[in-house]
Amino acid sequence: MDCKYFGECGACRIYKDGYEGQLSEKLEINRDRFLNFYKKDISVFKSSDSHYRSRSEFKIWHKDDDIYYGMNHLQHKGVVLVDDCPQVNEFIHALMPKLLISIIDKDIGYKLFGADFLSSNSGEIVVSLIYHRKLDEQWQEKATEIAKELGIYIIGRSRKQKLIVGQDYITESLNIQNEVYRFKYIENSFTQPNSKVNEQMISWALKSISDCDGDLLELYCGAGNFTIPFAKKFNKVLATEISKPSINAAKENMLLNDVHNIEFVRMSVEEFVQALDGKREFRRMNEIDINAYNINTIFVDPPRSGMDEASCRFASRYDNILYISCNPETLARDLDILAKTHDIMDMALFDQFPYTHHVEMGVKLIKR
Structure with a gap:
């Protein structure tokens, strides 16, 4: 990688x-x-x-009027701002820059501090956007527009609040010994x-x-x-x-x-x-x-x-x-x-x- x-x-x-x-x-x-x-x-x-992770979590970092994905520094020296992560699977990798652009364009980045991605092998994706503020109907309308434009599901999370745009799960298919098994993976729960x-x-x-x-x-x-x-x-x-x-x-x-x-x-x-x-x-x-x-x-x-x-x-x-x-x-x-x-x-x-x-x-x- x-x-x-x-x-x-x-x-x-x-x-x-x-x-x-x-x-x-x-x-x-x-x-x-x-x-x-x-x-x-x-x-x-x-x-x-490379491109092996179907589940990944990123900080959202605000700098001037822009927002970035962030990860902890290897030597505990704060946050590393990243515009690319070859760990995540191809579907999440392609989505990440588009999502940031949409968040800025729709103006829903205020007090956003985290973004968690969950993807299936076929590209079905749930993104959890995590905030330090209460989310309202206006946020849900704009998040719905983003979800439709990008072909994803979005979960809005803040303290004691969870707003679902579309659905809060993906359906994964695993090929095991030439037999296909299907699993419902729910956002914010453990998956491999x-x-x-x-x-x-x-x-x-x-x-x-x-x-x-x-x-x-x-x-x-x-x-x-x-x-x-x-x-x-x-x-x-x-x-x-x-x-x-x-x-x-x-x-x-x-x-x-x-x-x-x-x-x-x-x-x-x-x-x-x-x-x-x-x-x-x-x-x-x-x-x-x-x-x-x-x-x-x-x-x-x-x-x-x-x-x-x-x-x-x-x-x-x-x-x-x-x-x-x-x-x-x-x-x-x-x-x-x-x-x-x-x-x-x-x-x-x-x-x-x-x-x-x-x-x-x-x-x-x-x-x-």
Whole structure:
């Protein structure tokens, strides 16, 4: 990726020797980190070297009578004003300068301080414009004109206010093992930022569970990114998630893909373990017959904090564990527990965040 802001913009932090150089560095770091657990080759799944982000956030910076996109400086020296970002996908990249011109022309830049972009692989885009002022009907009229002219959806946000111009979501299509899955991605909710690496990640996960049978238990299911493809491989899936908006989106995505063998339950992992062990009763579990499940496999995709010790002990009950991690440090900590009862059969590195220190890791474990 050729970016004139390398070394200044904090969005990218590893740029010596280009894409392959940063990938080699991350692989070496994580090969050493997991050497006590896994001595075979770690499978590597690459990103495109540019235009890979389908979700991105920018500051809006005011200077004289003009406005600019801004990013934090790499060395914490204020804000870097940018007129180009080769990280974002081609659709967002093409839209960014046009949007600034429209905001100035329509005079809706007053107290605007942020712009968030969410795009599908086909170019459907929601832009969230974030303000330090209350938005009125005049703003909505002008935003509607911009949305129509640019062929996008716009969300206006300010304190305790959300105005929707068009709709607040996009519909993404993912091609996974020659099958297309559709997902509703809602503005201001978590989605995978690198859609092409996400496709590779789901494909790897499906391949990893291809020899598993029975039913699946999934913890931290989010909006069903893995859950729905998994449902095609298992008899039944029981999936838990603490976030109410994510659970609601997961249920919509299930119907969007004509999948009917998933039961979603909104509760934390800690609550679910307590319910499963009969230590507490939850009304949210009343309609779920846990005894009807034949669970041999558990899938976990926790937040950056990883799993706590109790959750790891719980996961260790199952024959097959598939773990996707967005933080290799907490993954290594959790493997200290999981590797006491399970052997690591495969590890993968997914370069979800090129030119940064961040990666996603996948681990397949089987009980000894």
